[in-house]
Structures are given as C-alpha cells and as structure tokens.
Amino acid sequence: MSNTTNVNLVQMGQQAKAASFILATLTAQQKSTLLQAISQQLSDNIKPILAANNQDISAAKTNGLSEALIDRLLLDESRLQGIIDDIQNVIQLADPVGKESASQVLDNGLRLTQRSVPLGVVGVIYEARPNVTVDIAVLALKTGNAVILRGGKETLHSNKALSEVIRAALVSQELPADAVQLITSPDRTLVTELLKLDQYVDMIIPRGGQNLQRLCSEQATIPVILGGIGICHLYLDSAADLSRSTDVIINAKVQRPTVCNALDTLLIHQDIAAQYLPELAKKLASQQVKIVGCDNTQQILAAFDVTLADDKSYATEWLSLTLGIKVVPDMDMAIEHIRQFSTGHSEAILTDNIQCAAEFVNQVDSAAVYVNASTRFTDGSQFGLGAEVAVSTQKLHARGPMALEALTTYKWLAWGDYTSRG
Amino acid sequence: MSNTTNVNLVQMGQQAKAASFILATLTAQQKSTLLQAISQQLSDNIKPILAANNQDISAAKTNGLSEALIDRLLLDESRLQGIIDDIQNVIQLADPVGKESASQVLDNGLRLTQRSVPLGVVGVIYEARPNVTVDIAVLALKTGNAVILRGGKETLHSNKALSEVIRAALVSQELPADAVQLITSPDRTLVTELLKLDQYVDMIIPRGGQNLQRLCSEQATIPVILGGIGICHLYLDSAADLSRSTDVIINAKVQRPTVCNALDTLLIHQDIAAQYLPELAKKLASQQVKIVGCDNTQQILAAFDVTLADDKSYATEWLSLTLGIKVVPDMDMAIEHIRQFSTGHSEAILTDNIQCAAEFVNQVDSAAVYVNASTRFTDGSQFGLGAEVAVSTQKLHARGPMALEALTTYKWLAWGDYTSRG
Numbered sequence: 153m154s155n156t157t158n159v160n161l162v163q164m165g166q167q168a169k170a171a172s173f174i175l176a177t178l179t180a181q182q183k184s185t186l187l188q189a190i191s192q193q194l195s196d197n198i199k200p201i202l203a204a205n206n207q208d209i210s211a212a213k214t215n216g217l218s219e220a221l222i223d224r225l226l227l228d229e230s231r232l233q234g235i236i237d238d239i240q241n242v243i244q245l246a247d248p249v250g251k252e253s254a255s256q257v258l259d260n261g262l263r264l265t266q267r268s269v270p271l272g273v274v275g276v277i278y279e280a281r282p283n284v285t286v287d288i289a290v291l292a293l294k295t296g297n298a299v300i301l302r303g304g305k306e307t308l309h310s311n312k313a314l315s316e317v318i319r320a321a322l323v324s325q326e327l328p329a330d331a332v333q334l335i336t337s338p339d340r341t342l343v344t345e346l347l348k349l350d351q352y353v354d355m356i357i358p359r360g361g362q363n364l365q366r367l368c369s370e371q372a373t374i375p376v377i378l379g380g381i382g383i384c385h386l387y388l389d390s391a392a393d394l395s396r397s398t399d400v401i402i403n404a405k406v407q408r409p410t411v412c413n414a415l416d417t418l419l420i421h422q423d424i425a426a427q428y429l430p431e432l433a434k435k436l437a438s439q440q441v442k443i444v445g446c447d448n449t450q451q452i453l454a455a456f457d458v459t460l461a462d463d464k465s466y467a468t469e470w471l472s473l474t475l476g477i478k479v480v481p482d483m484d485m486a487i488e489h490i491r492q493f494s495t496g497h498s499e500a501i502l503t504d505n506i507q508c509a510a511e512f513v514n515q516v517d518s519a520a521v522y523v524n525a526s527t528r529f530t531d532g533s534q535f536g537l538g539a540e541v542a543v544s545t546q547k548l549h550a551r552g553p554m555a556l557e558a559l560t561t562y563k564w565l566a567w568g569d570y571t572s573r574g
Numbered sequence: 575m576s577n578t579t580n581v582n583l584v585q586m587g588q589q590a591k592a593a594s595f596i597l598a599t600l601t602a603q604q605k606s607t608l609l610q611a612i613s614q615q616l617s618d619n620i621k622p623i624l625a626a627n628n629q630d631i632s633a634a635k636t637n638g639l640s641e642a643l644i645d646r647l648l649l650d651e652s653r654l655q656g657i658i659d660d661i662q663n664v665i666q667l668a669d670p671v672g673k674e675s676a677s678q679v680l681d682n683g684l685r686l687t688q689r690s691v692p693l694g695v696v697g698v699i700y701e702a703r704p705n706v707t708v709d710i711a712v713l714a715l716k717t718g719n720a721v722i723l724r725g726g727k728e729t730l731h732s733n734k735a736l737s738e739v740i741r742a743a744l745v746s747q748e749l750p751a752d753a754v755q756l757i758t759s760p761d762r763t764l765v766t767e768l769l770k771l772d773q774y775v776d777m778i779i780p781r782g783g784q785n786l787q788r789l790c791s792e793q794a795t796i797p798v799i800l801g802g803i804g805i806c807h808l809y810l811d812s813a814a815d816l817s818r819s820t821d822v823i824i825n826a827k828v829q830r831p832t833v834c835n836a837l838d839t840l841l842i843h844q845d846i847a848a849q850y851l852p853e854l855a856k857k858l859a860s861q862q863v864k865i866v867g868c869d870n871t872q873q874i875l876a877a878f879d880v881t882l883a884d885d886k887s888y889a890t891e892w893l894s895l896t897l898g899i900k901v902v903p904d905m906d907m908a909i910e911h912i913r914q915f916s917t918g919h920s921e922a923i924l925t926d927n928i929q930c931a932a933e934f935v936n937q938v939d940s941a942a943v944y945v946n947a948s949t950r951f952t953d954g955s956q957f958g959l960g961a962e963v964a965v966s967t968q969k970l971h972a973r974g975p976m977a978l979e980a981l982t983t984y985k986w987l988a989w990g991d992y993t994s995r996g
Binding site for chain 1: 595598599678680684686691693694772776777791792795797798799815818819821822825826829913924931935936937939940941942943944945946947948950951952956957958968969970971973974975983984985986987988989990991992993994995
C-alpha cells in the first residue's frame, strides 16, 4: 500500500486508469463479492480504524476545532457499524452497468446499441466526515469505477485506515488495490493538480462548500459535477391553505437546518402577509429561528426581533436556524426573486390554486421543484434512488440527487458484416 | 437588431437567459410554427444572404485562403436551399422537451417525476461553414433553448445575415429576438469571456479543432461538451475475412477523409501482415493514400513508399489521405495502442472470431466501437438520430453523436399535500 503515501498524481492517475479497465469487466456478482469483502474487512478492523480516528479527534481537540466539527469527524463503534450496514444496502441495489438501450438494426444491417458502462476514474474532493471515504469507494466500485479520493486533513488518519482496509479487500479479491487511492498529503496544490488530470480522470465530484465548488469550476479541465449548495426558497401563495402551511415551513427550515435542502428564504404574497406572518413568527420563535426580513416583514413583525435583509442576506445559504422572509406583490415577483438568488437546488410553492402550481413548476428552473411539500425531500434516499453520490445543481449529466446511474456513461456498439458506409 | 453588433457579453447573457425562460414554455406546435417562419424568411431572403456571403468569399480570396477553405465558406442557391430543407426535417422530429419519466407516488404520497426541460442557454463556438449558424439555431429553438453563437471571422457577413433573418422570424412570432444572438466582433478575448459566463450560459459546445477544444476545457467555468476530434483505429484481427476487409478499410479511410470519423491508424495482427499488407497497399495506392507505418510495415512494404511512423504520427488526426499502419503481436497490444492514442471517438475490429469481437468491444473505451464495420458510421443521421448537434468524445451528459435530447436536461417535480419530511 505504498501508494497511499505517494503524491505523484500522474502515476496515481495512470494506476487508477489501469485499474478501471479491470473493474469495467467485472460482473455484478464479482462486484457484490468485492463489496462483501470490504464489509467483512471493515468489521474485522474496527479497532485499528477507531484508533486512527482517535488520532484525528485528539488533533482536532488540540487544534481547538468546534464541538460540532469534532462531532462530524468522530467515528465510534455504532457509527462505523452504520457505515458497514450501508454497504449491505448498496450490494442489494441493481447494477446499472451493462444495460443496453436504443437497440436497433439499421437499414444497412448494422446492429446498434447503447450500452451503459462505468465512467472510468472518478475524483472526489471532500471535507470532514470520514464515512464519505467508504460511501464513495463502495458506490464507485459497485459501478466498476476507480476512485481517487482527497479528504480533509482533519480526517487524514481515519481516511488512511479506511482506504487501506478497502485496498486490502481489493487485493483479497485479486483486484488492483489502486482501484481506490487516497491522496494523503495535505498540500493544497495537489487539489489543483488533480483538477487538471484530464488524461486519466473522467469526472470530479467536489463535496464541499462554495469555495471548493468555485475552485473546481475555475481550475478543472475535467468535467465537474457542481452541487450541494442550496439557497432554497418557498413561495407562500395567497391561495395557500395557511392552516396547513406552517408545519411545512417549519419542517423545511427546522428539521435539519445544516443541510443543503433546508429552507433559506420564505417569499410570501402581500395579501396574506399581515395576517399570517405574526402567527408564523410565533412558531418560528418557539423553534429558535431568527428572522432576516424585508422592510415590509419588519413592519408587520414589529413585535418581533427581525434583522433587515439585503441582497447579501438573500444570497446566503444559512445552514442554521435563520430564515429570510420577503413579502412579494405576486407570484411573478417571487419567481423573479428565485431566478436572481437561487442556486438551482430546491424550491417550493404552497398553494391550492392549480394554475399557480403549474405555472410555478414550469417557470422555476431548479433541480427539484415542489408543490405543497417541504424542500427537505431533495435527497437520494427520499427519492427512492437507494444511494446518493451527491446532489447536482448543474444541468449536464445529472441533476438533483445523483445515484449509481450518474457514475456510468454509455458507449455506442455496432455489429456489422464487413459493412461500409454508402 | 442592435444586439448583433453589441459585444457586452454580460448583457447578451442576461438577454439570452431572459429569452430562454420564454422559450421554455413554448409548446411543440409553437416551436414548429417558429421553425416554419425561419424557413420561410430564409427563402424570402436568399438574395441578401448570398450577397453577404459574397462579401466573405471576396475577402477570403483577397486574404489568399485556400480553395478548400473558400469552398467551405461558400453559400450558393442550392446549398442555401439544402439548409432550408433541413429545417423541414427538424420540424418533423419529435420534441424531446416535456417527457416525464421515473414517475412514481412515494410511500408518503409525494408524486414524483423527472420532466425533460431545455438546458436554457447554449453557447456554440464554431469555425468556417455558415450552415452551422442555421443548424444550431434551429436545433436549439426546437428544444426551447436560447443560443449565443460565435462563428469564425471568415464568415462574419454570412453569419450576420443569417442570424438577422432568424431574429426577424423570432420577432414575427412575437418571441424575443435575443433567443438567437451572434457575437459579431472578431476579438478573441470574447471567446474566453464567453467561456466564463456561467451565470447565464448552461453549456458550451466548441465545434472546431484541438486548440479550440483545449482552450475551452482550460478556460471554461461552464460545462463544455468536447468532441469532434477523432483519431480512429481499426484493428484487423488474424481471424478476419481478409477478402472482405479491404473494402471496409478503404471505406473508413477514403470515403470522406477530412472528417472526424475517418480512419487514422490500421493495427494489423502480425500473423497476417506479410500476406495481406502488400495487397492492401496496392489498393491504398490506387486511392492516393499515403502510408505512415512502423518498422515492420516498412519492411513488408519495401516495394512501396512508406514513411516511418513515430508516436507523434500515431497521435495525429490525419484529416487527409494518409493512413498510419502498425503491426501488432496480438489484440491486447492493439487495445493498448488504442488506449494510448485514441481520442475516444470511434474504433473498429474486423474479425470472424466471436470471442475477440466481444473482448474488443468490452475493452475499448470509446464513444463508438464497431465490429466488422467502418468507423465512418459515427454520425447522428447514420445512427438514426435525425439531427446532430456535435459528436461528443467526453463521457458526461452525452457521448458520441449528440441529438436533440442532448440539448435538454430534466428537473425533478414533486406534488404533495402539504407534505413534510418525517
């Protein structure tokens, strides 16, 4: 396993590409056996993995990281068991590789088909949580892809231990260890170098904040799947059933405020604002939600503590118990606000008016658009996809929750009988 | 039509995005009517269009451009009629927008579907032939997308005339002219600026040579569809029916040598090389094909004029009547050569051995892989796709010939009944 400490990225790329050719020929059965081996080896190595994680936790404490961040880094026996159990779920999913579609015999006798195949080599850049190391490796191997992983420096010991166990499992199946490689140096220039390794890497998935996404879109010569940034809006229409709306708004904001599909801005029709906002504000206050609102909101909620919103606040993904509120004269202005500030992740309308619902759905150009539902549903498991690689907010290749299929491409295959073009 | 002379790209981007929201709501019928109007207006304006083209042709002659290039620039009445006729074909194609798939009612009652929608704004950078201006505008409008076009400076007058006619047709349908915008300044920095207009442009299609592709992959912050570069290989296996192979090889090389799916390198199994190459060389010579071959090829073809090949020649897309030839010890070495030098466009094997055919198809990772057929088939119309936007050699979003569907994405739509996440 010398290569987990090797930072010759070109060599890592070559090794990954070579491994990917072998992975691409595995049957679904062989890939399941491999995943079982990974699951088993993780179970057999719980102690050393937790010991390695303990090194990260100690370093985090020494470096004064926040409690919340330390909690994200932490592995314990039950969390690790959860990660291992998730592998069993992935094993149960259908293998998307090898499906043939659009098959036809052309007029000239050429038998043409589109066969789904692995992408090849996937590069993943991520932060904090060490479970991503196993999740991504397992999803990539399930679909016959090699991966180059670049985790955060805070979890380096954990990631090393986890990736070494996975590499040992690969070797136990007589497969190349380099199907899963971890960049172990914290040198940040390696990220930029990875982003330009287009000769060997077929796709980059950055799982991190806005700065990482921007770096990837600016520096990468490899196709990048941007995502995971969600400035999410909910438009409360004048025709909404207000008695049923509060629960949905609270759910969208409060159920898990730190994730990308949590609500950031409530847009409320002016005809119902004066009546409804004080009632909503009371409920929000009882959930410790802070309000950042427009002039109008401030006036209506004079009895509450409302910070004045500006364009910068509407352009903020709160990731916390803060809610932007804006009173709008009509749905068109709500849509205009969404077009200006949305990151294309998830937006919702609450209304009982069927025309408004249809119009909103047609006009709003985001990965997920909801009628009378919380934005919190944008998630691979909620959508029944079984596995989530990332949530894409771009439009090419995959949009919204990305499952196994997003780790495949297709090739056109054609069988002739010494057929020439006329 | 002031904006066809405006080089405020941010403004062009905003106008394109605004237009795209309107286009996205058009019905298939409305889009057909629009394309009919474009077809009609082009027919009504043949004279001014040809006059504009004449300006480009005169300039080309003054500037000493090659006959071949001038022929690519040239529009005459019959070519223009061909372009107009093609619009009728596009009108007949099914509209890929608005298809819903993966529809299901989730356990919680949420009704979920994936609806195909236009991408939004597509940027296309292309060279030489003015027909691309109409082709791309028509395909984009058919799929409800706005376009920003950047043609070559050699066809600026033609492109201006064509895009102004299209814009007039848009206006005649009470649609925004800015759905189709042409960058009319030859300033090359505008290309780089366009590539970074990610706030407004959803996809970039560069239709041009290797330098343009490289510029796009390095500079773009917008997803780019690379393609159109084909270093194509044909492996002649020892089990091939040689009496039937020559026609296929000649077809792949000679039928249209200047295009991306023409054959560049023949890899031939050593067991048949001495017997077959002289026979093939005679046929190639009769077609004026020059041979660039390995040591072994040179020895076998001592009676012919064979230039010695090196890695640089194998890395060349000939786009002319030159053929690289390499004798290989076995299929694995042929596949290794392909992996090293292929651009991922089109490769073929000729063999009567069914295991070799299957193995080749599994191991070769290109957009199109052929058994017993010419590489020349990689083409939207040959594949029955009706229209070709470009030929993608990358793996994300679209691979191989890209048809109308490649100009769409999808959004997830979900209808609930004031549904919260549990």
